[in-house]
Amino acid sequence: MRKNYLLWMIFFLSVYQLNAQTYCVPTAGASSQANYLKNAIFSDQGALYYTATAYQAYVDNSSSQIVTSYPGGTMNVHLDFVGSAKSYVWIDWNNDGDFDDFYENPLGPSSYSVVDDLIFIPPSQAAGIYRIRVQSGTSFPNPVNPCGPNNYGNFVDFSLKVEASPSCFVPTTLTSSNITNNSAIISWSAPSTAPGSYEYYYTSSTTVPDASTLASGSSNTTSAPVSGLLPFTTYYYYIRSVCNTSSKSAWSLRGILKTKCDAKTSMFEDFENAVNGPNNADCWDRIILGSGYQTIASGSGVNSSKAMYQSANGAANTTIAVLPTFSNVNAGTHWLRFKARVSSTAGVLDIGYVTNDTDASSFVNIQSINISNTVYDGYEYSVIIPNTVPANARLAVRHGGVPSVNIYWDNVYWEPKPTCFVPxxxxxxxxxxxxxxxxxxxxxxxxxxxxxxxxxxxxxxxxxxxxxxxxxxxxxxxxxxxxxxxxxxxxxxxxxxxxxxxxxxxxxxxxxTLCAPAATLSENFDSYATGLLTNAPCWGRVITGSASANINGTGALSGTRHVLQRSISAGDVSIAVLPEFTNINAGTHSLKLNAYCSVSTGKLEVGYLTNPTDASSFILIQQLNITNTSYTPATGTSEYTVVIPNTVPAGARLAIRDTYATSGNALYYWDNISWAPTQTMNVHDNTVRSEPNLYPNPFTDVITIANSKNLQSVMIYDASGKFITDIRNFDHTISLKELASGVYLVKMAMKDGTSKTIKAIKK
Structure with a gap:
């Protein structure tokens, strides 16, 4: 702000009669049209008001928007921009059609998107009309040019009319108080030379009065009551000095007031018709201390609608939402009901009233409500309002800042309290x-x-x-x-x-509810969220080091979920603990699962835990050699079965273990796990069978099947899983001389329906 007069300008500025000039038409907006002058007010012994609702590169208002001042006067400037724009203000003091002379850039550049500043009229300035140009934007060329280009903003021109020093000066500092639904008191400050009286004018129109506008009333003091106003209506009011019957000042810079709403007897407010931002809903008010924050926010209400959002950090930053006026606030027959939630940490809302809707210290608490829920559904709060509330009070919701959390609330009712109350x-x-x-x-x-x-x-x-x-x-x-x-x-x-x-x-x-021991299990994990294995009810996990046992959402055998186990470094152990079974030691059931490993040498261990939280209580039943590196449902080579003996202690929990010591840093995936009766053996089968195997491996032309008594068939697949042949009638040797050299999968199907697959290599 330039507040020092430049004395030498007395000699610099000419005093000749000013003539109309032609000014450059500036260019703007080539790169961005997101920043422009939205509102402007220039005022001294008269005022101009400018409002824009959309971007225009250049607006010439010099013939219609004129502010009046006088030599040695002080012009107030208020500028408000769309976007975080800066601004320059230019005045062609010597009226030569440009803005390149000294002091013709009295303001600039501003640092903020709102400017409130002063421009001093040189004491020797000749009477006349002078061009004002406002240049706004986020980026300016160096040197800045009032003709452009201004690629990130716009230009607006106005006029300044300099007249002889008035004999009757304009009042200043307009304020309003005691606002009701139909009346208010307007006040102002007298000019340095006080007039004999004042006239005031008020209207709900934005049309600015001129010298011929009839006054609404007069006052011999610096205040006046106005009445007969409409409720919940914005009024603009102006004051002028009356120095004598023939001498009146210009109308002052306008004041603005908004009347209160008529009192209500009931209310439902969901904020859907409220404008987003810090302005409150119709008939609501707010009181903010310090850095307290309150706004209407989209996406924060019930069903992701609008809601009231309050945030406060400590008692010095309290925020208070003041509800509309209720004529029955002290009837003792009503309650306030609403929904509320927090983002994460629990918070507190104080429900009470204010006796002065602009004074936080007038708040009286009725009831504090603890809010810990992070969703609206299923949660509602109510406060019975006693008949001790003063008749002129307004209900209010206060976020006192302790604790410092974000609180959202919506669907607010003022309604008769019920006859039957909620537990x-x-x-x-x-x-x-x-x-x-x-x-x-x-x-x-x-x-x-x-x-x-x-x-x-x-x-x-x-x-x-x-x-x-x-x-x-x-x-x-x-x-x-x-x-x-x-x-x-x-x-x-x-x-x-x-x-x-x-x-x-x-x-x-x-x-x-707790888990109950089950007699059967069939689980594909599709109904649970990804993450820890314990997302599946009744399952557990025991982890040491950096190992993991999680529900994974990529590449499941069926559906969308399966289990991933991994042990990353030395000492790591990952144990997936199955639900408890009532028949774990019956000797009649088997555990079946589909699995694969990221390497072809994988080893998973199936056993049980005598303590489901202690890795050291694991007892091995059978090691599974996981040679397949993907699920193979077509061939069944990814299916593994373990018969559980009757030697498992009652109350033990079956478990699947992956250890770094045995498996290294490999990834194990498994899915479609079941606990079901072992398929009945033929009466001629032994009750305990030995697993079949083959040798030599690698082989040349012939393989030998060890423990082949219970085999039903042998199926040969190539390395991609493509079926080659099914061999059913054999002794314990099989000729495969017709096969080319390479890697094959040999699936041995048992008479009891189980199978075992081995990777074999032909030389």
Missing amino acids: TNIVLSNATSATANITWTAPAAAPAMGYDIYYSTNNTPPVSTTAPIITGVTANPYTIQGLNSATTYYVWVRSRCSASDQSAWSNIASVL
Whole structure:
């Protein structure tokens, strides 16, 4: 801001009669049209007001937008831009058709997207009309040129009319107070030479009054009451000095006030019609201390709609949302009901009232509400407003800044309180595989017919017409029975005051029932989220070092999920712990799974844990040689079966182990795992069989099958999994001399339906 007058300009500026000039038409916006002058106000002994709703490279308002001042006067400048624009202000003081003389750039460049500054009119400035040019943008050439190009902004021209020093000066500093739904008090500051009286003019139109505009009223002091206003309406008001009957000043810079709304008796507000940003919804107000923040935000409300968003960091940064005026605020018959959530950390909202809607210290708390839920569904809060609230008070919601969290709230009701109140603080505990205990806090007026309970395996909240599963409960705590094991249940409670009068359902609570030992298992992991294996109920994992056992979402055998185990470095152990089985030691069941490894020399170990959290309690039953490097459903070569003996202790948990010591840094994938009865053997088969095998490997023309008694067939595939031949009638040797040299897969199918696949190499 240039506040020092330049004395030598007295000699520099001419005093001849000014003539109209032709000015360059500037070029702008070649690279970006995102930044431009949105609002401008120039004022002294008269004012001009400019508003733009869209980009224009150049706007010439010099003949229609004129501000008046006088030699030695001070012109106030307010500029507001779209985008984070900077600006230059030029004035052609010598009226020579350009802006390249000294002091013809009195303001610039600004650093912010809002400018409030002053321009001093030189004391020797001749009377006349002078061109003002505002240049805005984010980037300017060096040197800056008032003719352009200005590739990242625009230009707007206005005019300054310099007249002889007035005999009657304009009032300043307009303010308003005591605003109601139909009245207000307007005030102003007297000029340095006080007039005999003042006239004021107010209107809901943005049309600026001129010297011929009739005043709305007059005052002998620096304030005046205005009445008969419309509710919730923006008014513009102007003041002028009346020095005598023939001498009046220009109208002042306008003041702006907005009347309050008419008082309501009820309300529902979902903020959908509110404009995004810090301005509040219709008839709402806000009080901000320090860096407290409050705004209407899209995507933050119920069903991702708009919501009120409050953020505060400490008591010095409190933010208060002031609700509309209610004529029945102290009737004692109503309550405030709303939904709220936090982003992560729990927060607190204070529900109370203010006796002065501009003063945070006038807030009186009625009830503090702890909010820990991060979703709206299933959560609603209510506060009964007592009849002790002053009749002129306004309800308010305060975020006091402790703790410092973001809080969102939506769907706000001011409505008659019910006759049957909701129980609160629903807590579920002591879950078993089939039961869970539930407790709640009874409302102040306990319901005559007890409580209803509704539960479901999905979190869709019940409505008033939803039939309860349990009704008329009088015990608190109460045990819910007949639940399924390893299942998440969502639970709600409501008061039953009479057969026709029940409260709303409570906020949601949930519980996961415990696992129950099962007799069978068939699992493909598709219904669980990717991540830790424990995302699958009843499964466990034991990890040492940097090993992992996770549900993976890429490349599953069937569906979209399978398990990935990995041990990365020395000492790593990854153990996937299966659910508990009632018949683990019956000697009648087998564990079957499909698996592959990132290398053809993989080794997985199937066994059991006597302690499902202790890796050292693992007992090996069988090592699986995982030679395939992909799932092969067509050939079955990725399917592995382990018969579980009856020597496994009761209560043990089957487990699949991958250790760095045995397997190295390899990736193991497995899917479609089952626990089912071992297929019945032929009566002539031994009850305990030995695994078949082949030798020599590599071979030349003939392979020998060891332990071939229980074999049904031998199938040969090439390395890609393409079927070559099926050999069924053989002794213990098989001739394969017709095969070319290479790698083959030999699948040995057993009479009991199981199979084993070995990679063989022909020389």
